[in-house]
Amino acid sequence: MAALFSGVVAGAETINFQLNTGKRGQNVLLASDIFRWQDALPMKETAPGQYSVSMVEPWLYRMEYKFIVDGHWIPDPGNSELASDGMGGWNSVRHVDFREDPILGASDPGSFVRNEITVRDWEGDSRIIKVVRPRNTRGKRLVVVYFNDGDGYLEYANAENLLANLSKDPKMPAFAGVFLNAKDRDREYYANDDYAAFVARTVVPAVERTLNAKIQPTDRLIIGISLGGLSSFYITLKHPDVFPFVTSQSGSLWFEPSRMHRILRKLSGRKLRFVIQMGLYDESDMVSSSREMARALEGMGFDVIHTEFPGTHDWVPWRNLLQQTLRHFFETR
Structure with a gap:
C-alpha cells in the first residue's frame, strides 16, 4: 500500500518582507541568495506604494536579499545590516531563527x-x-x-x-x-x-x-x-x-x-x-x-x-x- 505524504515539513513558519516606495503600480520583486539571485518573488501592492511578500522561513542561519524596483536593485532601507555583494554594492542580511536538531x-x-x-x-x-x-x-x-x-x-x-x-x-x-x-x-x-x-x-x-x-x-x-x-x-x-x-x-x-x-x-x-x-x-x-x-x-x-x-x-x-x-x-x- 503506497503511503504518500507531500508537503512542507511540519513546523515551518513564514517570514515577511515589506517595502514602502511611495509610488503606486510599481513592479517590485524580492531577490535572494536562496534563489541564486535568479527566481525573484513578486511582491504584492497591499496599500498605495506599499509592497509585501511572505515566504516559508528557510532552514538557514542567514540570508542575503535585495528588492528589485522597476528593474533597479536596492538593499532594504529598513534593515541596517549589510554585506558586500562583491560588485561594489550591498546586500541586506536577515538572520533566521533556526535551531539545529x-x-x-x-x-x-x-x-x-x-x-x-x-x-x-x-x-x-x-x-x-x-x-x-x-x-x-x-x-x-x-x-x-x-x-x-x-x-x-x-x-x-x-x-x-x-x-x-x-x-x-x-x-x-x-x-x-x-x-x-x-x-x-x-x-x-x-x-x-x-x-x-x-x-x-x-x-x-x-x-x-x-x-x-x-x-x-x-x-x-x-x-x-x-x-x-x-x-x-x-x-x-x-x-x-x-x-x-x-x-x-x-x-x-x-x-x-x-x-x-x-x-x-x-x-x-x-x-x-x-x-x-x-x-x-x-x-x-x-x-x-x-x-x-x-x-x-x-x-x-x-x-x-x-x-x-x-x-x-x-x-x-x-x-x-x-x-x-x-x-x-x-x-x-
Missing part, C-alpha cells in the same frame, strides 16, 4: 568503534571504506546505514553523533554507518551500473564481515545527497534484494526519468520503501522532478514519503532531516 550534538566518544576496510572496485583499484559501529549493541538488532558522499555526512552532517545518539534510544535499534566516497563523482553517481554493483555485491559483504554480522535487507538503508541521492535511488532499483530502503536528499531525479520508470515497472509488487526529500528553494527542475517521481512511485504502488523542506541545496536541512528519516524506517511503534 540536538540529536546531532556530541556523543560519548567511546561508544563507537571506527574501522577502515580496503576493497577492490570493478576496475581493480583499491577503495578505502570507513565504517563506524557501536562498541556494544546492548542486545539490540543492528541496522547499517550506507551514505554516499560519506565524508560529507561525517564532516557536515555529524552522522557519527547522530547514529551514536539514536542507538541509545530504547525505541531504536543500534546503528552502524558505512561512508562511501566516489573516485569520479560524475561518472559513478549518474546511475552507473558498475558502481551500483560494486556497492551491493562487494562493499556490503566486506562490511558485514567486518561487523561479524549477517544483516537482513530490511535492516539496511542507503542514503545520499544530490548526485549521491540519485545514485542511492538507482542502487535500490538495480539491487532491491540488497537495499529495499532508500532516501534521496535533494537527489538529481531529473536524470533519465523514463529509464527509471522502466526499471520500476519491472519491480512492481516488491516491498520497496522510498523517502524523497527536496528543498522548496532548490532549482525548479529539481523540485518538479522530485514531485513527479514521488507521484510515479505512488502510482506504481510503492511506499513513498515525499517531503519538501524550506531550504536550499545545503547541508543544514539535510542533516536536520536525518533523525526523522531513520525513525521513519526503523523506530519501534
